Amino acid sequence: MSKKPSPSSSRSGHFWEIDALRGVAIVMMVTFHFVYDLYAFGISNTLFEDRFWHYFQRTTASLFIGLVGVSLAVSYARTAQGYAERSQPVPSMGRKYLARGGRLLGWGLLISTVTYFALGPDAYIQFGILHFIGASVILAAPFLGGKILGNSWVILIGGATLLLLGPIVTGGPVDFPWLLWLGFVPAGYQAVDYFPLIPWFGLVLIGLFLGRVLYADNRRRLPLPDLSRLLPIKALQWLGQRSLPIYLLHQIVLYALFVLFTGGLW
Numbered sequence: 001m002s003k004k005p006s007p008s009s010s011r012s013g014h015f016w017e018i019d020a021l022r023g024v025a026i027v028m029m030v031t032f033h034f035v036y037d038l039y040a041f042g043i044s045n046t047l048f049e050d051r052f053w054h055y056f057q058r059t060t061a062s063l064f065i066g067l068v069g070v071s072l073a074v075s076y077a078r079t080a081q082g083y084a085e086r087s088q089p090v091p092s093m094g095r096k097y098l099a100r101g102g103r104l105l106g107w108g109l110l111i112s113t114v115t116y117f118a119l120g121p122d123a124y125i126q127f128g129i130l131h132f133i134g135a136s137v138i139l140a141a142p143f144l145g146g147k148i149l150g151n152s153w154v155i156l157i158g159g160a161t162l163l164l165l166g167p168i169v170t171g172g173p174v175d176f177p178w179l180l181w182l183g184f185v186p187a188g189y190q191a192v193d194y195f196p197l198i199p200w201f202g203l204v205l206i207g208l209f210l211g212r213v214l215y216a217d218n219r220r221r222l223p224l225p226d227l228s229r230l231l232p233i234k235a236l237q238w239l240g241q242r243s244l245p246i247y248l249l250h251q252i253v254l255y256a257l258f259v260l261f262t263g264g265l266w
Contacts, residue, residue, distance in 0.1 A: 014241070015074065015220060016228035022067050022243055023236030028060040030250050041258050061129065064243075065200055068133055069140070069207020070215070076144040077211075077218040090145060097141040104134030107248065111193075119192070127181045128193035130247070135181070135197065136204045143208060152212050159205030166199025 032053065039048035047053075080090045108131035116124040125131075142149045149155070166183070174184040183196035214221050227233045239246065 014237075015215065016226075016233065016237055017224060018067060018070060018074065019240035020227075020233050020236040021063065022240030023238070024240075025060055025063040025067065026239045026243055026246055027236075028056065028063070029247070030254075032057050032060060033251055033254055037254050037258050041262050043262070061195065061200075062203060064129070065133070065136075065195070065203045066207035066210070068136060069204040069209070070211035071207075072137065072140050072144060072204075073208050073211025074215045074218065077215060080145075081218045093145065094141050097137050097144075101134040101137035104130050104137065104244075106134075107244070108134055111248075115192075123190060123192065125191055125193045127196060128191070129195050131181070132195035132197070132200055136201055139197070139201065140204060140208060143205065152209055155205050155212070156209045159202040159209060162197075162202025162205065163199045166202070169198045170196070 035044075035048050035053060038044040076093070079093065083090045108125075108128060111125055111128060111130060118124075143155050143158075144150060149158075169183040170185055175186060176184050177186045180186065180189070181196060183198035185196075228237065
């Protein structure tokens with residue numbers, strides 16, 4: 001028996017496939033950090049050094065970051081639809097995205113503080129994934145409803161340009177530590193978590209473009225069978241809807257388990 005098609009619009013604010021894909025990224029992230037901890041605790045000194053895990057980590061991050069853009073597009077389309085149904089113009093939502101991005105930047109600052117004391121001043125997280133996503137939410141606001149920046153082709157070209165600029169900006173060391181957030185890396189800089197705006201904000205813009213195309217007017221534009229009732233998909237959706245607390249807590253839990261079973265510290 002064939003699966004029923006998914007509802008084309010979402011009143012709840014969630015399309016199951018977006019949450020499920022974010023859940024996949026969560027599983028990949030935890031898997032990567034588990035393998036890293038095997039290396040950090042000296043259990044496996046060769047597994048983590050395989051180049052596969054470098055690409056695995058980049059794929060995980062790319063999925064997360066692309067979904068940031070898609071989710072922003074869906075969120076804005078849902079809000080705009082609500083105002084349209086009331087025959088009201090869509091107001092500026094800069095404050096909304098400033099507040100949302102500011103909260104994520106706050107969590108990023110907390111992680112910077114903790115890792116400064118845990119890893120030292122040479123290896124602590126200065127502009128990691130949470131810093132990046134927080135800044136991206138704020139910077140993406142003009143692309144959501146702006147007359148010029150909100151043009152889909154401008155968004156696509158802007159995203160592609162930033163991705164192409166990435167190897168140029170990050171290609172060599174630059175002695176400007178205060179530009180680290182932008183992508184200019186000082187000589188000898190190493191960090192366990194680093195996602196500068198160039199090139200990664202380009203991927204947010206690409207996701208924003210895809211979100212506008214695939215979920216225009218808060219409606220799914222591609223036919224998709226409804227898999228949302230399947231248990232594995234439900235589990236992935238549950239994870240995807242709780243990505244922030246899982247991100248904040250998962251490494252603490254993994255670290256505690258490794259300490260418990262190995263009796264040692266990093």
